[in-house]
Amino acid sequence: xxxxxxxxxxxxxxxxxxxxxxxxxxxxxxxxxxxxxxxxxxxxxxxxxxxxxxxxxxxxxxxxxxxxxxxxxxxxxxxxxxxxxxxxxxxxxxxxxxxxxxxxxxxxxxxxxxxxxxxxxxxxxxxxxxxxxxxxxxxxxxxxxxxxxxxxxxxxxxxxxxxxxxxxxxxxxxxxxxxxxxxxxxxxxxxxxxxxxxxxxxxxxxxxxxxxxxxxxxxxxxxxxxxxxxxxxxxxxxxxxxxxxxxxxxxxxxxxxxxxxxxxxxxxxxxxxxxxxxxxxx
Numbered sequence: 001x002x003x004x005x006x007x008x009x010x011x012x013x014x015x016x017x018x019x020x021x022x023x024x025x026x027x028x029x030x031x032x033x034x035x036x037x038x039x040x041x042x043x044x045x046x047x048x049x050x051x052x053x054x055x056x057x058x059x060x061x062x063x064x065x066x067x068x069x070x071x072x073x074x075x076x077x078x079x080x081x082x083x084x085x086x087x088x089x090x091x092x093x094x095x096x097x098x099x100x101x102x103x104x105x106x107x108x109x110x111x112x113x114x115x116x117x118x119x120x121x122x123x124x125x126x127x128x129x130x131x132x133x134x135x136x137x138x139x140x141x142x143x144x145x146x147x148x149x150x151x152x153x154x155x156x157x158x159x160x161x162x163x164x165x166x167x168x169x170x171x172x173x174x175x176x177x178x179x180x181x182x183x184x185x186x187x188x189x190x191x192x193x194x195x196x197x198x199x200x201x202x203x204x205x206x207x208x209x210x211x212x213x214x215x216x217x218x219x220x221x222x223x224x225x226x227x228x229x230x231x232x233x234x235x236x237x238x239x240x241x242x243x244x245x246x247x248x249x250x251x252x253x254x255x256x257x258x259x260x261x262x263x264x265x266x267x268x269x270x271x272x273x274x275x276x277x278x279x280x281x282x
Contacts, residue, residue, distance in 0.1 A: 002186040009183040010260040013253070016183075017088035020081055021100040025107060028076070032111025035075035039112075040119035040215035042066020046203065047145075047216075048138050060204030064178075064196045071182050071195065077211050078108045078241070083176040083248035087257050109241075116214035124222040139223040146220025149208070150231040161239060164208060168243020169251075171207030174198040175244075176252035208240040 004012075020028070042063055050059035070077070085104050088096045125131065127139030135143065153160035181194030202209065217225075217232040 002190065004184055004186065006256065006260040009180065010256050012183045013084055013180060013256065014087045014091050014093070014261065017081075017084035017086065018091075018093045018096055020076065020085050020104050021088055021093075021096050023104070028104065028107045029111040031075045032078075032108040033115040034073070035070045035077045036112035036115030036117075036211055036214060037119050038070040038073075038075065038115075039066050039077065039211050040116040040123075042069075043212045043215050044119065044123045044138075044219075047141055051138050051141050057204060060200050063203045064199035067175075067178060067199045068192045068195050071179065072188065072191065076108055076111075077175075077179075078105065078112050079172045079175045079210065079244050079248055080179040081105060081108050082172065082245045083179060083253040086249050087253050087261075090254075090257065091261070112211045113214045116211060117218055120215050120219035120222065124219055127223060135223040142216060143220045143223045143225035146217045146225035146232070147227050149213075150217070150227040150235045154231065154235045160235075164236065164239045165243040167206070167208040168210070168240040169247035170205070171202050171209045171240075172244035172247035173251040174202035174207065175209060176248040180252060180256065208236070208243065210237060210240045210244050213237055213240055 023031075042065060045066070046059035046063035049062055050056050053059075071080075081104055085101045089098060089101055124135075124139070127135045127142075134140075149164075153164045156163065175198065177198040178195045181198065182191045184194050185191050213232075213236055217227075217236060220227070221229065221232070
């Protein structure tokens with residue numbers, strides 16, 4: 001499991017951010033669509049495991065399989081590009097502009113949403129036998145998740161919004177650490193082990209991930225959740241996206257960049273003491 005030094009994988013982070021800015025619209029959308037779809041399937045899998053075993057920890061341990069797969073396949077999540085692309089701008093890579101960064105973020109957002117929404121429709125069909133009967137136990141659980149994490153926050157007003165935002169920040173602190181962890185090793189096993197740990201933490205702790213929510217909440221609406229699309233956008237998706245942005249760039253991107261790519265000058269060492277001179281013995 002060959003390990004790369006921080007200076008090496010931070011250089012890879014900047015290079016990755018630069019390449020995403022210049023990626024074609026087609027490729028950006030395809031990679032974002034597939035990332036959203038695979039992560040949505042992993043979320044459906046984790047909720048199913050949690051409901052069937054009654055053990056949330058088991059679902060959290062298994063959820064990272066989707067994250068690992070999508071990054072090994074070279075697909076992109078909004079949470080990842082929030083961290084990587086700004087580094088290319090800060091590093092003043094030629095041709096990288098704020099407009100190019102915002103273009104990438106926008107395309108990835110809509111690609112992720114489309115992929116997650118497709119899986120939400122497919123899974124809702126499975127949970128209800130094509131909308132011909134009430135949702136099964138897993139479908140009912142997804143509906144209650146949507147209620148608790150929209151109107152549940154709204155019931156607390158500004159304090160609920162602050163809690164939601166902070167959960168978004170903490171989420172992408174962990175998720176972006178997983179993105180970076182994939183660059184720490186040159187072997188598949190090393191990448192998977194490094195990615196698995198922070199993703200498991202975020203999922204078990206119930207932090208808010210904008211792309212996971214692109215699956216859970218539209219799916220919840222289809223499965224009878226007692227909340228509206230506007231509840232979802234105002235009391236989850238928008239604040240979560242903002243929290244994910246702050247968490248990824250602040251606690252992962254900028255910290256690693258500032259200390260490993262733009263390391264501060266070392267403090268001066270004390271000057272060596274002058275050599276002692278001894279008179280020759282007579």
